[in-house]
Structure formats: structure tokens, C-alpha cells
Amino acid sequence: MLWSLGLLPIGAAALLYLGGARLGRIAVTASAALAVLATLGLAALALATGWGEAAYRWSDVLALTLAPSDAAAVFTLAVPLIALPIIVYAGFHELPPGETGRGGVRLLALLVAFVGAMQLLVLADDLLMLLIAWELIGACSWALIGYRWGEAEVTRDALTAFLTTRCGDLGLYVAAAAVFAGSGGFGYADLAALEGPLLDIAVAGIVLAAAAKSAQLPFSAWLFAAMAGPVSVSALLHAATLVAAGLYLLARLQPILDGVAWFVPLVIAIGLTTALAGAMTAICQGHAKKLLAASTSSQYGLMWLAVGAGFPAVALVHFVAHAFMKAGLFLSAGLAAKESGGYELAGMRLGRRLPGVAATTLVSSLALAGMIPLGSAWSKEQVASAASQQSLWLALGVALAGGLSALYATRFQRLAYGRADRQTHDRLPPSTPPTRGEIVALRSLAAGTLLLSILWWPPAHQAVAGWLATHWPPSHLWLLLASLALVLAGIVGGLLMTRPGRRVEPASASQAVVAEWFGLTALLARVAGAVTALARRLARFDDARVDAGLHATARFADALARRSAGRGETLADGLPGGLSRLTDRAGGWARSAQSGQTHHYYSGIAIGVALVLSLLVIGVLL
Numbered sequence: 001m002l003w004s005l006g007l008l009p010i011g012a013a014a015l016l017y018l019g020g021a022r023l024g025r026i027a028v029t030a031s032a033a034l035a036v037l038a039t040l041g042l043a044a045l046a047l048a049t050g051w052g053e054a055a056y057r058w059s060d061v062l063a064l065t066l067a068p069s070d071a072a073a074v075f076t077l078a079v080p081l082i083a084l085p086i087i088v089y090a091g092f093h094e095l096p097p098g099e100t101g102r103g104g105v106r107l108l109a110l111l112v113a114f115v116g117a118m119q120l121l122v123l124a125d126d127l128l129m130l131l132i133a134w135e136l137i138g139a140c141s142w143a144l145i146g147y148r149w150g151e152a153e154v155t156r157d158a159l160t161a162f163l164t165t166r167c168g169d170l171g172l173y174v175a176a177a178a179v180f181a182g183s184g185g186f187g188y189a190d191l192a193a194l195e196g197p198l199l200d201i202a203v204a205g206i207v208l209a210a211a212a213k214s215a216q217l218p219f220s221a222w223l224f225a226a227m228a229g230p231v232s233v234s235a236l237l238h239a240a241t242l243v244a245a246g247l248y249l250l251a252r253l254q255p256i257l258d259g260v261a262w263f264v265p266l267v268i269a270i271g272l273t274t275a276l277a278g279a280m281t282a283i284c285q286g287h288a289k290k291l292l293a294a295s296t297s298s299q300y301g302l303m304w305l306a307v308g309a310g311f312p313a314v315a316l317v318h319f320v321a322h323a324f325m326k327a328g329l330f331l332s333a334g335l336a337a338k339e340s341g342g343y344e345l346a347g348m349r350l351g352r353r354l355p356g357v358a359a360t361t362l363v364s365s366l367a368l369a370g371m372i373p374l375g376s377a378w379s380k381e382q383v384a385s386a387a388s389q390q391s392l393w394l395a396l397g398v399a400l401a402g403g404l405s406a407l408y409a410t411r412f413q414r415l416a417y418g419r420a421d422r423q424t425h426d427r428l429p430p431s432t433p434p435t436r437g438e439i440v441a442l443r444s445l446a447a448g449t450l451l452l453s454i455l456w457w458p459p460a461h462q463a464v465a466g467w468l469a470t471h472w473p474p475s476h477l478w479l480l481l482a483s484l485a486l487v488l489a490g491i492v493g494g495l496l497m498t499r500p501g502r503r504v505e506p507a508s509a510s511q512a513v514v515a516e517w518f519g520l521t522a523l524l525a526r527v528a529g530a531v532t533a534l535a536r537r538l539a540r541f542d543d544a545r546v547d548a549g550l551h552a553t554a555r556f557a558d559a560l561a562r563r564s565a566g567r568g569e570t571l572a573d574g575l576p577g578g579l580s581r582l583t584d585r586a587g588g589w590a591r592s593a594q595s596g597q598t599h600h601y602y603s604g605i606a607i608g609v610a611l612v613l614s615l616l617v618i619g620v621l622l
Contacts, residue, residue: 002054002066002123005046005076006133009039009116017109025104029091029437032108036087036115040080043119047073053125061185064132067125070468071252074316075122075244081448082240082323083115085441089331090232092437093338107147111236114140118241122248127176128186134172134209134245138165141242145229157228160528164222165242168212175205192256203260206249207267214246215297216274216304220281221520223293225528231334234289238296239327247303247319251312264308268390271304272397277518279404283411283497284515286505288333288343291412294517295368295405296326302383302401305394311386313470318379321452325367325376328445329412332361335434335442336416345412346504349420353431356439358417363446365413369406370487375452377487378461384483385473395479403486410494415504 012035020028046068057063090111095104117140121133146158176186182198183190194202212219223243227234237243250257250267257263278298285291299322303315335357337343339350351358367376380402388395434442454460465471498504506512513519 001042001051002046002068003056005039005042005123006116006120008042009035009080009112009119011116012038013109013113013116016112017105020105020109023105025091025095025097028095028105028108029088032087032091032112033084035112036080036084039115039119040077040084043076043080046076062128063126064129065125065187066120066123066129068123069125069252070470071248071312071316072122074320074468075240075248076119078320078323079118079122079240079244080115082327082445083111083236085444086232086235086239086327086331087111088437089235089334089441090230092435092441093331093334094230094232107144107230107232110140110144110147111232114144114236114241118245121245122252126185126187127172127179127191130249131172131176134169137242137245138162138169141165141226141237144233144237145226147229147233154228156528156532157225159532160225160524161222163528163531164219164225164524165212168209168219171205171208171212173205175202175209178202178205188253188256191253200260203257203263206253206257207263210246210249211270212246213249214243214300214304215293216246216270216301217277218520220274220278220294220297221517221524223297224290224517224521225524227287227289227293231289231330231337234293235327235330235334238293238330239323243296243300244319244323247300247307247315250304250307251315254307254310254312258310264310264390267308268305268387268394271301271306271308272394272401273301274298275301275305275401276397276404279401279408280514281517282408283404284506284511285408286345286515288336288345288348288412288416289330290343290515291345291408292326292329292333295408296322298401298405299326299368302380302398305398306383306386309386309390309394309473311382311389311470311473313465313468314379314382314386314473316468317455317464318376318383321367321374321376321379321449321455324445324448324452325364328364328442328449329361329368331438331442331445332357332364333416335438338432338434344504345415348416349414349418351417351419354417354434357434357442360442360446361417362413363449365409367449368409368412369491370402370483371406371491372484373453373456374449375455376449378453378455381475381480381483382472384479385475388476388479389473395476396482399479399483399486402483403490406487406490407494407497410491411498414494414498418498 012031016028016031016035020031023031051068053065053067055063055065087108090107094107114137117133117136121130121137124130124133142158142162145161146155148154149158175191178198178201179191179194180186182194182202191199191202211217212222215223223238226237229237275298278294278296278301282291282294282298285294299318303318303322306312306315306318333343335354336348336350339353340348363374367374370377370380380398384395384398384402387398455464461472506515516522
């Protein structure tokens, strides 16, 4: 039955795409939401009843296996739970009323299929199944980012994101090859049995693939390219699916990966560096979605650090808290963009126009800032406590990243939903109130964020620890106070940065570089452009040389066939005919020699003897 968790939404997506074009917006949205809701129900049933393993065997060596785990339990519930309000929002935000057409149905079908592919990924118990699901989410993300494929920039950005993640995906193929070479299988248990250089190669490949998917340095800039997709796509990718896949892989395999000496320092270094760099990028960004995208890399950097410190359960809890608040913030950014006509923060300040949306968004912004008593503040403090088990300075680095997150969260809230002056207000287009579906989706995510505040209650977080079969790192009062002080300082800094009259865009060339991932965005664009240009040249070479050679060979074969149809057929038919006639004449001569008269036979013998003697005499003389 584990297969149904992935195959049900994928099958529902296919049916929706084939038959939903003539349905109205509400019917299509309801169908997609019901498919995801059914997936959520199956996940809850699977956890309650303890479904065992499932496998499909191709041979004694090759098998696709699914099996539950603690990390999979978190993800199989969180993915459809977060996707459900996002799909409702997409139906009302992206689709026009009336008949939706093939394009609108395609968006919802891809979102539902994405949920199914992610379920297969988190339930995979071997690298072969993982690779199949990994490719499925990559293909779905490319199609979703390039949803508006008629626009040249959208196609380019979708290709840039796809090429960057594909570069990291190669690591997973290397890891699978190393496991197979060392054990003859692809299971996670086979990975655990590896030793020596093959284990190092496998772990390096897994870290590479996870870093690319989770947008960790140096791959972080692809998230800006992914902003070309609709806002609902950005919410799903950043909250619970594509970016989360890399974190899940590390959290699921952490006990195995931890056996390599360099794994812990490498993952901690990548996580902390990305957390700080992503925070600085978000602080300098003037584009709402890009600010939130940089924030995603930063927050996942903290999760990476928790995994490296030996507490993957802490990373999983922070993932859930981040999924609720970040999905809500992206959906809110979509409403702000619809009201202001774009995603530039300089043209927003919509507090007067959308007071209800502003109040709801404030909950998610405070969660992103790490403000007590919201659940994300508790999970962030657990990351800091986990870091303190490695180093005091590492814990202070996490606290600093938390303070910076408070700064950019405050900056987003104030610029998007602060009070605008009359001049800015008059420049805005006529107001377009959010639909009921958009409001319901936004408020449900905010409610989830508020509900996670229960994690501060000791019985609640102890129950979570028991469910995940783990323990939380020891807490330190001084670290909690230091983190809270930095959060408050970040909020004050954000308020000062967003005072009326202050520039929203980067004020200097250096800030502009920081806003684009310290120049990585431009570098990534050039690399992607060079790869695309190379692919086009190879395509032209293929057309001009390879295909031309094949066409010439075909023409030569055709000419040879036509020539064979003339002279060739004459030779082919004449040679057997001539031999047949010659044989017939020889047979006639032989029959005529059989006259039955003895003197004819004696004459033949005499002639034969004379010929033999003549040949002997000639041989002696020579």
C-alpha cells in the first residue's frame, strides 16, 4: 500500500490533465485538492497502521523498494499538508473563472504530480528508487518554473534552474555506482556496508546532490531563476518539495554519512556559510520573491548545520515550521504583487489596502524572524543548542543568522504591508480584493504557524522526541537570551531600514552585488548561457555534419540500389542461367558418348592414354 502514496496523486494528475480542460475553476481546483487530501489521509493511515515495506523486483539485483522511516513520516504528512492550501490558492490566483483551458489544468496537474513524486522520494529505501523519484521532481520543477513558456525569459530561467540542479544530480549517479560497485546492490543498507574510498565517493556524491537541490552554496543562485514560475509554484518548491529533497536525503542517511570523517565539518561549513550569505542577500534584495528565495537558502543552511551537528530531528522540526511560514509568505507576496502590479518592494506598502492580509502575513513574518513564542523560534533555538555541542562560536553564528533573519523578515513585512504615503498610494492601480480561496489558503498556513507554538510546551516537544525516537540537545539560558537579543536587534534594524524616504533598492554597487548572491547570479547566467550555446552549436554540427553524412550514405545506397536494379539484376539472373545452359550441353555431350558400341569405348581409351603419355613426355623435356 505504500505505492499508493505516490501513485495515487500521479494518477490523479494524469486524469485531471486529460479531463479537466472543460471544467470550471472551482471544479478543477476541488478535484486537485481532493487528490492531495486523499494522499494526506493515506499518509496518516499508513503511520497509524504501520504499513510495512513494499518492493517491485526486476531481478535478483535490481529492485525498487519503499520503506517507512522517521524522516519519511515527517515528510509524508508535511508535503500534502502544505501542498493542499497552495493548490487551493493556485486555483483561485492563477486560473481565470469559467472554463480553465488546458494551460490552467496543466498547472494544477503538475502541482499534484509533484506531490506524488515527492512522496515516492521520501519513501524510497534504495538509491535506484531514489534516482527515479529524484528525476521526477526535477522534471516537474522544470515544467512548473517554465509554466509560462511563451515568454523567452521564463524559458531561459527554467533552463538555468534545471541545468544547475542537474549538475548536482550527477553526484547521486556517482553515489549509486559506487554503492553497486562495492556491494552489488543499491539499498541504503548496502551503502552502510561500504568501506574505504568507495564510501568516500558515495558520500561525496550524496552531499553534492543534496547541496544543489537545497540551494546551498555555491548552487544557491538558481533559486532566483526559479522565481520565473507562478507564485504558487515558488511556494511549493520552497516550502515542502524540491528544496526540501536535499535536506531530507541528508537527514534520512545521516547515521550512515556520519561515518565519514570529513562529512560533519563540510556540512556544518556549507550550512553556516549559506545561512549567513543568504541572510545578507535577502537584506539587500528589493524583489519580494527573491528576498524570500534567499531566505529559503539561509533557513535550509541552518537545517544543514543541525544535521551536521548530529541532530537530524531538529532539522526536521525546523523544516516543518519553515514550510508553514514560508508558504504563507510566498502566497502573501503573490497577493501584494496582484495589488501593486509587480514584485518590487519599492512599489508596495499595502497596509491600508489589504489590512487583513497584512495582519495574517505578520504571523508568518514574526515566525521567520524567530520571535518567541512561535514554533519556528523554538526550532531555531534547538539548532543553536545543537551547534553549541560542536562549538561555542558555531552557536553564536547560528544566533547571528537568526538576528539577520529577523532583520530581513521585518524589512519584508514593512515594505510589503507598511503604511504608504499618499503619493505612493495614488500611483497604485485600482484595488483588486483577494478571492475567498486565496484568503482561506493564506489563513490556514498562518493557523499552522500559530499551532506550532505548542512546541514550547515541554510535554509537546517531548512527545515529538518520542515519536521521532530522538532526544533534543541540552538548552542553555544564556544562548536563548543572546538569540532573543539579536532577534530584537534585527527587528529594530529592519524598522530603521524601512523608514519612509529610505531607498529600497541597493544603494551602492557593492550592495547590488550582494543582492545577487555576491555575483553568483551573473556567473550562473553566463555558465547556463555558455552551456546552452554549446548545445546549439552541437545541434548545428549534428545537422550539418552528422545528419549530412547520414543523408549522403542514404543517397549512395539509393543510387547503388537503382544501379543494381539494372545491371545487377542482369548479372544476378544471367550467371545462373548461363551455368544452367552450359551444364545442359555438357550433359547432352556425355549422353551422346554412351552409344553402346565397343569400338567407340576403345577409341576413347586410346585417345586418353595418348594424352597422358604426351603430358608425361612434355613434363620430362621441361
